[in-house]
Amino acid sequence: MPALTRHIHPGWLIIAPLLVLVMALYLGPILNILWLSVTDPEPGFGNYAKLGESDALIRIVWTTVRICIITTLFSVTLGYSIAYAMVHCHQRQKNYMLTLLLVSFWISILVRTFSWLMLLGRKGLVNVTLEDIGLIAEPIAFMRNELGVLIGMIHYMIPYAVLPLLVSMQSLDMRVMDASRNLGASGSQTFWRIYLPLTTPGIVASTLLVFILSLGFYVTPAVLGGGKVLMVAEYISVQLLVTLKWGTAAMLAAIMLMGVLAMLWVMSRFMKLSTVFGGAAR
Amino acid sequence: MAEPNQTGSLQVRNVSKLFGTFKAVNDISLDIRKGEFLTLLGPSGSGKTTLLMMIAGFLDISEGDIALDEASIANVPAEKRNFGMVFQGYALFPHMTVRDNIGYALSVRKRPAAEITARVDEMLELVQLQEFADRKPAQLSGGQQQRVALARALCFAPPVLLLDEPLGALDKKLRVEVQEQLKDIHRRVGTTFIYVTHDQEEALSMSDRIVIMRDGAIEQVGTPKELYERPINQFTAGFLGKSNFIQHNGKTFALRPEKIDLRASASHPDARLSGTVRSVTYFGSMQRVIVDASDGTEIEVDIDVWRNSETLREGDAVDLLWTDDAAVELQMG
Ligand SMILES: Nc1ncnc2c1ncn2[C@@H]1O[C@H](COP(=O)(O)OP(=O)(O)O)[C@@H](O)[C@H]1O
Ligand SMILES: [Mg+2]
Numbered sequence: 001m002p003a004l005t006r007h008i009h010p011g012w013l014i015i016a017p018l019l020v021l022v023m024a025l026y027l028g029p030i031l032n033i034l035w036l037s038v039t040d041p042e043p044g045f046g047n048y049a050k051l052g053e054s055d056a057l058i059r060i061v062w063t064t065v066r067i068c069i070i071t072t073l074f075s076v077t078l079g080y081s082i083a084y085a086m087v088h089c090h091q092r093q094k095n096y097m098l099t100l101l102l103v104s105f106w107i108s109i110l111v112r113t114f115s116w117l118m119l120l121g122r123k124g125l126v127n128v129t130l131e132d133i134g135l136i137a138e139p140i141a142f143m144r145n146e147l148g149v150l151i152g153m154i155h156y157m158i159p160y161a162v163l164p165l166l167v168s169m170q171s172l173d174m175r176v177m178d179a180s181r182n183l184g185a186s187g188s189q190t191f192w193r194i195y196l197p198l199t200t201p202g203i204v205a206s207t208l209l210v211f212i213l214s215l216g217f218y219v220t221p222a223v224l225g226g227g228k229v230l231m232v233a234e235y236i237s238v239q240l241l242v243t244l245k246w247g248t249a250a251m252l253a254a255i256m257l258m259g260v261l262a263m264l265w266v267m268s269r270f271m272k273l274s275t276v277f278g279g280a281a282r
Numbered sequence: 283m284a285e286p287n288q289t290g291s292l293q294v295r296n297v298s299k300l301f302g303t304f305k306a307v308n309d310i311s312l313d314i315r316k317g318e319f320l321t322l323l324g325p326s327g328s329g330k331t332t333l334l335m336m337i338a339g340f341l342d343i344s345e346g347d348i349a350l351d352e353a354s355i356a357n358v359p360a361e362k363r364n365f366g367m368v369f370q371g372y373a374l375f376p377h378m379t380v381r382d383n384i385g386y387a388l389s390v391r392k393r394p395a396a397e398i399t400a401r402v403d404e405m406l407e408l409v410q411l412q413e414f415a416d417r418k419p420a421q422l423s424g425g426q427q428q429r430v431a432l433a434r435a436l437c438f439a440p441p442v443l444l445l446d447e448p449l450g451a452l453d454k455k456l457r458v459e460v461q462e463q464l465k466d467i468h469r470r471v472g473t474t475f476i477y478v479t480h481d482q483e484e485a486l487s488m489s490d491r492i493v494i495m496r497d498g499a500i501e502q503v504g505t506p507k508e509l510y511e512r513p514i515n516q517f518t519a520g521f522l523g524k525s526n527f528i529q530h531n532g533k534t535f536a537l538r539p540e541k542i543d544l545r546a547s548a549s550h551p552d553a554r555l556s557g558t559v560r561s562v563t564y565f566g567s568m569q570r571v572i573v574d575a576s577d578g579t580e581i582e583v584d585i586d587v588w589r590n591s592e593t594l595r596e597g598d599a600v601d602l603l604w605t606d607d608a609a610v611e612l613q614m615g
Contacts, residue, residue, distance in 0.1 A: 175373040178340055181361045183387035184438065193390070197377045 040247030079161030144226025168202025324495030366435030547599035
């Protein structure tokens with residue numbers, strides 16, 4: 001036992017049972033999917049080859065990536081402003097804002113998606129009102145297209161974007177900002193030169209979180225895209241449930257998984273991932 | 283080394299600071315001369331930082347006015363005051379190198395790169411950190427970080443430098459060393475230094491003048507020697523150095539331990555007090571003797587070991603002698 005703990009931090013022994021459980025429950029199915037993607041319907045890389053041959057598949061992957069990038073961009077930017085306001089307002093307002101943020105986590109994604117239809121659909125509140133006051137003759141097509149998907153997804157993702165930014169901003173030493181002002185920097189100089197660089201780990205964490213979660217989005221594109229905006233997750237479900245091409249589905253899932261891992265790897269080359277996820281800088 | 287400043291005198295006029303109903307700074311008036319090393323000395327919570335923050339412009343003044351060379355700066359925002367400041371804990375920019383930290387003030391003023399480089403080199407030399415220019419603050423020791431903070435604050439040749447317990451985080455030995463350096467830098471740059479500390483030794487050894495603060499108000503202002511030799515009340519006498527308090531004819535006198543002579547009992551007709559030795563503690567350069575005086579008080583005496591070779595023991599009967607000018611009459615309070 002002492003010989004063992006000399007090489008292994010005793011902390012590992014405490015979490016070992018959990019670690020084994022997680023490995024069994026996570027790694028098992030994942031390996032199964034990787035296995036399926038190279039064995040179904042026949043052994044080999046036929047499923048992956050389809051990615052180069054099928055225009056439809058390429059279009060789906062490209063749509064997914066594009067939507068995810070735009071969603072991430074907007075969610076993180078808006079999330080940054082919200083987190084900033086939350087950290088730097090008075091305690092009472094901060095509590096209200098935190099409550100609202102938590103509430104939005106509790107409301108089902110279905111409810112949130114359908115309420116956009118009620119609000120922005122052809123017969124939705126906004127279009128009806130604009131028509132009534134005569135501003136427009138035809139309803140504006142907010143929904144059943146990519147714009148609708150983006151609105152729904154950004155709205156859903158903002159709270160997720162806020163959380164890592166909130167953590168990052170709360171741990172800032174505000175005396176550093178005072179020092180910057182004292183040295184003659186204006187508010188915007190202090191923001192661009194000090195505040196933003198010091199919150200970059202939060203931005204990276206927020207970007208990764210939102211992008212990765214967006215990749216797997218299913219309900220929102222299906223409802224708000226009106227069948228016109230097909231993303232990978234929905235396509236996988238169609239392959240699984242309708243056309244029963246499990247090999248193709250497994251291949252797409254594997255591609256997404258590898259994409260996410262590749263992103264984490266690239267990020268890790270630029271900064272220690274532990275700082276991104278709230279660990280100490282050193 | 284820095285271009286001599288024409289400005290740098292500071293006038294604090296009846297300044298108060300209220301937090302809610304609590305007066306953290308209470309009606310302080312102070313004339314700070316150009317180029318002087320002025321120390322705000324007081325126990326924790328006496329309002330030193332609050333006063334400094336009002337001078338720096340980070341806190342609004344509740345009542346009164348602060349002026350630089352007779353021109354009010356009460357409504358000038360912190361970033362326009364051009365005061366250097368060394369923060370408690372330094373507040374260095376962790377993502378920037380030492381060089382970028384020091385050059386920051388010039389860089390936000392959009393000075394040409396060549397000028398910034400030259401000036402930063404000059405500052406690096408001033409604080410002896412030339413070989414650390416490309417390190418990040420986290421890679422420096424506490425003493426080095428302190429010097430970076432100093433160089434950063436002095437880089438734009440401010441008329442006034444504010445320092446809030448800059449040596450608080452350093453260990454004792456290093457502190458004495460940095461005190462010397464700080465004093466030397468003050469002599470060389472000629473900037474007005476306003477220095478906050480709760481360490482009386484630091485205040486005594488570095489300052490041109492000391493302001494003793496208690497509960498947000500000034501107790502006494504003067505040179506270290508004035509304050510040490512002529513404290514006006516018990517608080518000042520007890521806070522700056524050690525002091526015995528002697529009651530005589532209804533008045534209170536302060537008497538420094540090193541100004542008392544100890545003699546074997548009954549040998550001196552002009553003894554002021556007599557008593558017995560309770561304890562003797564050896565400090566190398568001197569011995570601290572605690573005497574239970576016959577009038578029931580306890581008197582501390584510091585004896586020069588070198589000149590008083592006769593050994594004192596606990597229980598010895600002794601006479602206490604001092605000259606008239608050794609005892610300073612105090613005001614009440
Ligand atoms: N922002 C604040 N709000 C309320 N009270 C404060 C605030 N800042 C300081 N104080 C109080 O003012 C008093 C003086 O504080 P400070 O100036 O920091 O003292 P010092 O620097 O001498 O230790 C203390 O009693 C402190 O609790
Ligand atoms: Mg303080």
